[in-house]
Amino acid sequence: MYPMNKIPLHKMIYDSIAKKITAQDYHIGDALPSESELERTFQVSRTPIRQALKQLEMDGLIYRLQGKGSFVANYMPIGNWTAMTGFQDLYNEEWQKIFARTLEVGRIRSPFHAQLLRVQENAELIHLKRIRYFNGEPVIYLEHYLNLKLPLDIFRKNGDFISIDQLLNDEQGIEFTSVKEKIEAVTVSESIAEQLHLKNGAPVVRSTRISFDQEGQPVDVTVNYFSSDKWTYRINFNKK
Incomplete structure (x- = not known):
């Protein structure tokens, strides 16, 4: 930052x-x-x-x-999942093997992410950099962008939280009721490769997820980089 x-x-x-x-x-x-x-x-x-x-x-x-x-490019996250699957649900049977740590908590200006959050383009945002581990190995690098109206301290005092939707629900009573997500294959930058113990330019799966609250307002934009040789990303989809 x-x-x-x-x-x-x-x-x-x-x-x-x-x-x-x-x-x-x-x-x-x-x-x-x-x-x-x-x-x-x-x-x-x-x-x-x-x-x-x-x-x-x-x-x-x-x-x-x-x-x-x-x-x-066709960058906009598209598609509405009729059934949301939380991070814990993906690996519920092995949840005890998963932990996370926060690398940075701060503020940033990012007009692109500000527009996704429907705030003024020059507004400061909360910016988190985090790592999720499975069996002691780094498997997901995450960056969160959130509205600065949220208390910054909840992220500082809960640096080892795993699920941001659970944290915001516990601390602020915010419930994510819908998401928009884009998933793509990319090559990883040197800084992220270092965090995931990968070679610079290695292929990874990146998802950009916008999470919306009960009022339909965007609360969090999360960019995930999945180390695909160590992690399987699953989505449950129910047609209604």
Whole structure:
């Protein structure tokens, strides 16, 4: 996390492009300006441009084609599950082998995630970085983005919580009643690979989940990176 007055250039470029994608100034399939055009627009060198584009690609907002440029991806989490399956339910029989720890609790500005949470794009958000373990091995790296209206202390004093929906229900009486989720295969960044004990660029499964409360308001955006060689992600779906 960065001090609010010292946001790196690539992060500002990322936020600017992500904002245009979520606002649909750029539509799915649209070509982004070339790297040289982005250099002129932001008046920076090519290095932060490429860093921003790489992160946009890793976050599923764009895709790049060799020799053709960068294009807007179909990034929006879609699909409504008729039956929600909590994390504990997935591995209920082996729950005692699962634990978690929180790496960071802080605040961040992220216009992309702010829009998913339906707050002002420049609003500060609660930002958590966490790891889940199974049999002592790191299997999931998570980043949570939440509305700053929630008390930050509940995450600081409960650093080993496993399920955020259970924590918010216990501490705030908030119940998640629906989710939207996008699941995709990506390659992992160096920092996340280190946390999951993987090689840089290793394939992982990433899910972006938006959880909604009883009033239909988004409460939490969780980005999960699953170490697919150590973890099986299961979804129960009941047609109604």
